[in-house]
Amino acid sequence: MKNQDHILPQFRHIQERLYIRSMAIAGGDWVGAMAYTQGDGAFIGGAGGRDNNAGLWIKQAVDQMQTGANFGTPSEVRNFVLQSASVPALPERLSLGLGVLNTALPALDSVPIGYEVGQGAPKSMSSASLETLRLPPRKWAAQIVRSVELFRLANSATDRAISQALGNGVNRALDRSFVADLRSAAVSSGQAVASTGNTVAALDNDLRALLAHFDDSAQLAWVTSPTAAAMLAATRGSGGGAAYAGISLAPGATSSLFGIPLFVTSGAVPSGSPSESLIALIDQSRVVYAPDPDGFSLKVARHASVQMDSAPSAGASSLVNLWQSNLVALLVEVQANWGIGNAAVSVVTDLQV
Numbered sequence: 001m002k003n004q005d006h007i008l009p010q011f012r013h014i015q016e017r018l019y020i021r022s023m024a025i026a027g028g029d030w031v032g033a034m035a036y037t038q039g040d041g042a043f044i045g046g047a048g049g050r051d052n053n054a055g056l057w058i059k060q061a062v063d064q065m066q067t068g069a070n071f072g073t074p075s076e077v078r079n080f081v082l083q084s085a086s087v088p089a090l091p092e093r094l095s096l097g098l099g100v101l102n103t104a105l106p107a108l109d110s111v112p113i114g115y116e117v118g119q120g121a122p123k124s125m126s127s128a129s130l131e132t133l134r135l136p137p138r139k140w141a142a143q144i145v146r147s148v149e150l151f152r153l154a155n156s157a158t159d160r161a162i163s164q165a166l167g168n169g170v171n172r173a174l175d176r177s178f179v180a181d182l183r184s185a186a187v188s189s190g191q192a193v194a195s196t197g198n199t200v201a202a203l204d205n206d207l208r209a210l211l212a213h214f215d216d217s218a219q220l221a222w223v224t225s226p227t228a229a230a231m232l233a234a235t236r237g238s239g240g241g242a243a244y245a246g247i248s249l250a251p252g253a254t255s256s257l258f259g260i261p262l263f264v265t266s267g268a269v270p271s272g273s274p275s276e277s278l279i280a281l282i283d284q285s286r287v288v289y290a291p292d293p294d295g296f297s298l299k300v301a302r303h304a305s306v307q308m309d310s311a312p313s314a315g316a317s318s319l320v321n322l323w324q325s326n327l328v329a330l331l332v333e334v335q336a337n338w339g340i341g342n343a344a345v346s347v348v349t350d351l352q353v
Helices: 014-025 030-038 040-044 053-066 075-084 148-152 156-188 200-211 226-234
Strands: 138-147 192-194 220-224 255-257 260-264 276-283 287-301 327-340 345-352
Touching: 014 030, 014 075, 014 148, 014 156, 014 287, 014 327, 075 156, 075 287, 138 148, 138 156, 148 327, 156 192, 156 276, 156 327, 156 345, 192 200, 200 276, 200 345, 220 226, 226 260, 226 276
Parallel strands: 192 345, 220 260
Antiparallel strands: 138 327, 220 276, 255 260, 276 345, 287 327
């Protein structure tokens, strides 16, 4: 899409907002959504000579539905939802290798190294593994329930708040899985260190223990939780100055620890342990990330009964009827996976904050 930084907020991403709003009001019915984009919804998308892309996307869905074909969520809507999140998913922020789902990839146990070649001399070769890695798709979902009236009376701020809630939910779920896999990989390779405390001496000792697992060829990055980053930023040395001055939690600010980039995510907090965090050190050159742009979907329902519980159970339970309560549910799903090489990550666990 074109750069829209110069456009007033109420006129940004008009077509994406119209698509989501029309689908919500129509309860996921393509024909009803198309009618909305051409009627009541035209004031934010179809009038004044503006291209009604939302209506075209939905018309394509109607046409393909009639032929029995599947129609995925437009990539523009995918980008709008995920970019509306407060912070992108952690694997998107790191400089990881790019993988492809369901495709054989070289094993991550060795990293290619270049060499100078002398005149007439044979070319050196890096040690390599003939093993392969295959990444099946994994799925993460986030859903919200809102009133139909909210969508009918929505403005640009409301549209973005809804998209932001969906983007935040799915990104945080993905981050939790990614960090959990980093921790498991470190434990499996014997590179997990139990925290020895949160004094400057103890922290320095633990962090340097993580650094000792890597050589100069590693492309390193730190990962930790917001509370652990705040604790490090607030730690004072013997002279009263900041012990780790490179850390900032200001929106949009970049942080570093010992000169190495530091990334913050709520996924670094163990489930059920809000007072504990971990600090991970990753060799980004030995981790691959395989997103699936076609695996994104936005689904809408009005005629359903849902269990409003973060840990839904089978059997009898308290259900909310969306139609009876004049509510609409929006569900976002994304697919991706990653591969973590042997000894690619080390962690400090059980860090008390």
